[in-house]
Amino acid sequence: MEKAEYQGEAHYKGYQYEPIKFITDMKFDFIQGNILKYLVRYRKKNGLQDLKKARNYAEFGHSYPSRVTSYGIVLEEDCNLERVCSFVSQEQFEETTQDFLMIVITLICNYQMKELAHLIDMQMAIEYPTQEQE
Numbered sequence: 562m563e564k565a566e567y568q569g570e571a572h573y574k575g576y577q578y579e580p581i582k583f584i585t586d587m588k589f590d591f592i593q594g595n596i597l598k599y600l601v602r603y604r605k606k607n608g609l610q611d612l613k614k615a616r617n618y619a620e621f622g623h624s625y626p627s628r629v630t631s632y633g634i635v636l637e638e639d640c641n642l643e644r645v646c647s648f649v650s651q652e653q654f655e656e657t658t659q660d661f662l663m664i665v666i667t668l669i670c671n672y673q674m675k676e677l678a679h680l681i682d683m684q685m686a687i688e689y690p691t692q693e694q695e
Contacts, residue, residue, distance in 0.1 A: 576653055583648045587641060592622040593669045596677065600665055604658070609689045616681040623674035635670035 580601045584594040596618045603611035636642045649662045661684065668677040685692075 577651055578644075578648045580648075583644065586644050587635075587670070589669065592618050592625075592674075593672075596622070596669060597665070600662065600681070609685060609692055612681055612685050612688075616678050616685075619674045619678035619681060621674075622672065623678065636667065641670070 580598060584597055587593075589597065596615045599611040599615035599618070603609075603615070607614075636645065645663070645666050649659050649666065654662065664680065665677065668674075668680065
């Protein structure tokens with residue numbers, strides 16, 4: 562059987578290292594993958610709504626026991642740090658987005674979901690200061 566090429570929507574086009582490939586390469590679980598998906602696309606698709614979805618997944622992830630026993634270990638495994646740098650440094654991301662995603666991915670890898678939810682709250686307050694956050 563021939564392998565089908567992934568054809569994502571417009572907000573995922575143009576990436577040298579596509580988000581779905583990165584999520585798979587990093588072996589992110591469902592919660593981690595959804596958080597990253599919404600945070601990568603929020604500026605190109607649904608804005609505040611996507612940030613809220615990412616925060617909800619982070620809060621949901623916080624309610625489950627962490628699968629990480631030692632912080633930093635996920636980034637040290639295999640070629641993960643190299644993957645993160647390749648993904649985040651793509652030209653589709655402006656510098657401030659690259660910084661934000663580097664922090665996000667570090668928190669995702671360490672399953673620090675409470676901290677991630679707080680970071681997303683701060684991002685919402687910065688980018689959507691006059692809109693309802695809840």
